[in-house]
Amino acid sequence: KGTLIRVGNQLFVVPVSVVERGVRVQAGDLKTVEGKSYFYHNQENISVNNLADLLGIQAGNLLRTRNWLQLLLINWAQKRFAFMVEEIIGEQEGTVKNLGPQLLSVRHISGAIIMGNGGIVPILSIPDIVETAVESGQRVIMTDKDEEKDTVSQGVKKILVAEDSITLRSLLRNIIESEGYQVKTAVDGAEAFLFLQEGD
Numbered sequence: 768k769g770t771l772i773r774v775g776n777q778l779f780v781v782p783v784s785v786v787e788r789g790v791r792v793q794a795g796d797l798k799t800v801e802g803k804s805y806f807y808h809n810q811e812n813i814s815v816n817n818l819a820d821l822l823g824i825q826a827g828n829l830l831r832t833r834n835w836l837q838l839l840l841i842n843w844a845q846k847r848f849a850f851m852v853e854e855i856i857g858e859q860e861g862t863v864k865n866l867g868p869q870l871l872s873v874r875h876i877s878g879a880i881i882m883g884n885g886g887i888v889p890i891l892s893i894p895d896i897v898e899t900a901v902e903s904g905q906r907v908i909m910t911d912k913d914e915e916k917d918t919v920s921q922g923v924k925k926i927l928v929a930e931d932s933i934t935l936r937s938l939l940r941n942i943i944e945s946e947g948y949q950v951k952t953a954v955d956g957a958e959a960f961l962f963l964q965e966g967d
Contacts, residue, residue: 768783768858768859768860769781769782769783769858769859769880769890770783770786770789770839770855770856770857770858770859771855771856771857771858771859771888772818772839772852772853772854772855772856773852773853773854773856774818774819774822774824774852774853775819775824775825775853777824778856778886778888779888779889779890779891780859780880780888780889780890780891781839781841781890781891781893782890782891782893783858785841785842785843785893786839786840786841786842787840787841787842787847788840789837789838789839789840789855790806790808790837790838790839790840790849791835791836791837791838792806792835792836792838793834793835793836794834794835794836795834797815797836798812800812803815804816806838806849808840808847808849811847813840813847813848813849814848814849814900815838815849815850815851816848816849816850816851816900816903817850817851818839818850818851818852818896819851819853820903821850821875821896821899821900821903822875822896836851837851837852837853837854837855838850838851838852839852839855841893841896841897843893843894843897844897848897848900850896850900859880859882859888860883861880861881861882861883861888862880862881863878863879863880863881863890864878864879864880864881865877865878874892874895874899875891875892875895875896875899876889876890876891876892877890877891877892877895878890898933901933902933923947923948923949924947924948924949925948925949925950925951925966925967926943926948926949926950926951927950927951927952927953927959927962927963928940928943928950928951928952928953929952929953929954929955929956929958929959930952930953930954931954931955936952936954940952
């Protein structure tokens with residue numbers, strides 16, 4: 768069983784086990800921090816990603832064309848993410864088929880569901896989607912040198928996080944940043960050592 772959604776003109780299924788709920792919000796309710804969009808929900812700032820952009824699907828800019836946005840709230844690795852979609856259609860049951868060995872390298876898709884009418888809809892791989900969303904956010908933060916300099920000048924304490932898992936690295940960074948620290952990330956100990964030689 769999964770949640771059937773529409774992204775651009777394409778249908779996808781999201782495993783129901785990771786779907787928390789669908790949320791309809793006004794476009795003006797989204798806030799932008801360091802180039803990323805967030806919305807405040809249940810006393811938490813949740814990052815918002817356009818699912819069409821992450822999947823490389825040509826679709827209209829929802830922020831420019833709609834006053835209301837449809838967000839799918841995902842709970843993955845004990846963290847919430849929100850993904851902008853054109854439509855949340857509802858729960859869908861069907862026969863699940865895994866990808867064959869020839870298609871294992873296809874990113875963002877974990878299989879397909881055969882619906883009652885014979886239609887075949889791809890199942891999104893949430894780990895891949897979250898990783899792509901995190902990578903996108905990291906690129907924005909890492910290139911925002913002016914913001915980093917402003918933070919340093921205000922005397923904010925800095926922490927260096929070294930972790931080879933991009934998902935865990937992002938989660939650690941988000942947790943530590945929420946406590947008011949400036950965080951720099953390294954993909955391994957060697958890169959962390961170089962960063963330590965370059966700065967405090």
